[in-house]
Amino acid sequence: MTRSSRTISRRSFVRSAVAIGGASALSACLDRESGDADAPPRGVDAGGLEELPERQHAWTAAQRTDEHGNPLVPEHHVTLHFSYIGGSPTDEERTQVETAFETLERAYARSNEGLLFTVGYGPTYFDRFDESLPEHVDLPEPTALAPIETPEFDSYDAMFHLASDRGSVVLSAEEALTGELESINGVDVEATLEGVLEAEERRTGFTGAGLPAENQDGVRGIPNSEPVSEDAPMFMGFKSGFKKNQASEDRVTIQEGPFAEGTTTHLSRIRxxxxxxxxxxxxxxxxxxxxxxxxxxxxxxxxxxxxxxxxxxxxxxxxxxxxxxxxxxxxxxxxxxxxxxxxxxxxxxxxxxxxxxxxxxxxxxxxxxxxxxxxxxxxxxxxxxxxxxxxxxxxxxxxxxxxxxxxxxxxxxxxxxxxxxxxxxxxxx
Structure with a gap:
């Protein structure tokens, strides 16, 4: 019996919905996840926003862990890639964008069951300014890093990484940011990115024991024999992300200047x-x-x-x-x-x-x-x-x-x- 002839699991269904995206996928995902015991945990009220960590990448304390203390990255992921529409950002635009981000923080707790997200800006974004980045901020244009590779280089102004154990959460956050929802998790959407940042591309993914096996059928690059084991969290069959094989959040955090408590992100798309x-x-x-x-x-x-x-x-x-x-x-x-x-x-x-x-x-x-x-x-x-x-x-x-x-x-x-x-x-x- 092939996997395609079996009843699709809830996790695999949700993964597919996240990959498709849009209002219909969100509706289907909400329906499939409706059997969960609890709604996504709510975030902070407006008065609690100042208590949130300055480090956008401070996920470790909010993540689940396995029996060995290894942090477990959320199951469902979306990266959204944007271009800035205007010439030079205004204070009014900054207020609009910040209000959109704060809506997500009020709607969902910072956790695997809620929503974890980061917002990053590429070299192309900063090129529009007369000023340069501080000398200690290292943000070069991407380059090929091996003689055997010939990648294309992204030139997006901004990239948002959304992650949650609930597919409906990442889809709701995406739809709210782009102006497709009036409320999320009981919180009114007071502002969106419309008119400021234009969505150019979305990428999706997943991680977690069993998910690669559930989603290997009919995928190019995987043999038809469905070889990925049921306990593997990654397509190559082995665990990664061991706690002691990872830098600490302190080690990856910028230490000085106006971007202190920030970090840098590298993103590669690999076949x-x-x-x-x-x-x-x-x-x-x-x-x-x-x-x-x-x-x-x-x-x-x-x-x-x-x-x-x-x-x-x-x-x-x-x-x-x-x-x-x-x-x-x-x-x-x-x-x-x-x-x-x-x-x-x-x-x-x-x-x-x-x-x-x-x-x-x-x-x-x-x-x-x-x-x-x-x-x-x-x-x-x-x-x-x-x-x-x-x-x-x-x-x-x-x-x-x-x-x-x-x-x-x-x-x-x-x-x-x-x-x-x-x-x-x-x-x-």
Whole structure:
């Protein structure tokens, strides 16, 4: 029996509704989620807005965790990409946009069950001003970061990331921002983005154990054998986002100047091609390529890797990268990436998620970091160019998971502190 002939699960139905978007999808999603015991938790009243964190990216304390204390990113995601309509933002426009954001905060609690969101601005947005960004704010134009990639570069003015365990919440927030709803979760929509920011593109995705398996049928890049296991939170079959493999929110937060308490976001749209991954590579080879050869030889990983606890337990694997390349002809993705640590701590905070946009298996790689150069450093370590040059393995073959990924688009954004999130100048007071 194929998955398409089975009764579609609630989670899979909601995922599909989020991917479609619009009023009809929201109505269907609300109907399917109506069996939930409770309505989405309400946010703060108007008087409580000032008590919310200045850091837009301060999600960790609001997120659910698993049994090992690993934060669980919400299940459903939408990124909205906008162009600013006018020439130079006015105070009236800033008030309108801020009121729209505050509507979301009054409607939904900052939690997985409510709504978590960030608002970022790209280099194109800041180019319209005579002033430049402060020197310590690192917001370069996106570039290709490996010899093997030829991505297109986004030039949107703004990007909003909406996330919730409830698909109806992210859809309601989207519809409210774009002027399609008069109220959300019992709160009147007092302002929208209409006339100020024009929606150009939306991307969607999901994460969570079982969701990739429920949504793999008929997706390009996934073998017809439906190979993704039921316990896997990601299409490649293994757990990611271990607590100790992630930078802390403090580490990725800008420390000085008008954008102190803000961060930067890098967003890549990646196509996955997993036919060889599942049909030719054995489980042992997949473990070597995702983690490191030692994990495979020692049998450390059970299932998707939940047994590893709050870290991928790499130990000395990063130090043995070149040695493993020569001995096994293989190095691991996690093994290479861990070489970008500073003081034995990661330098980027990942909040990426699976995607079936355009009916193809994909990954929206979203990371926060204090400076974009921290992401670049991590990506260069993942590329393993030095390993390929100094060992018997090729630039792509058996070099982690590079050969299964094609970077289609890249973008960089500055995520201001909450006080400056609405159409900021480069040097806000």
């Amino acid at each position: 996955l091609s997993l036919d060889q991954w599942y049909e030719q590579d054995s489980r042992t080879i997949r473990e070597r390529k995702m983690f490191c050869p030692a994990h495979a030889e020692e049998g450390k990983i059970e299932g998707a890797g939940d047994n590893l606890g709050d870290s991928s337990q790499l130990g000395d694997c990063p130090a043995h990268t070149l040695e493993d390349a020569r001995e096994y002809g293989t190095v691991g993705h996690s093994q290479k990436s861990a070489r970008a640590r500073e003081n034995d701590e990661p330098i980027i905070l990942r909040r990426d998620f699976n995607s079936t946009d355009d009916d193809e298996a994909g990954l929206h790689f979203l990371s926060h970091q204090r400076r974009i150069e921290d992401f670049v450093k991590t990506r260069e370590a993942m590329n393993g160019t030095d390993v390929a040059e100094q060992s018997a393995i090729g630039a792509r073959t058996n070099n982690g998971i590079l050969q299964y990924m094609t970077v289609r688009r890249r973008a960089n954004y500055l995520v201001p502190p909450r006080r400056h999130r609405s159409l900021p100048t480069p040097r806000p007071k």
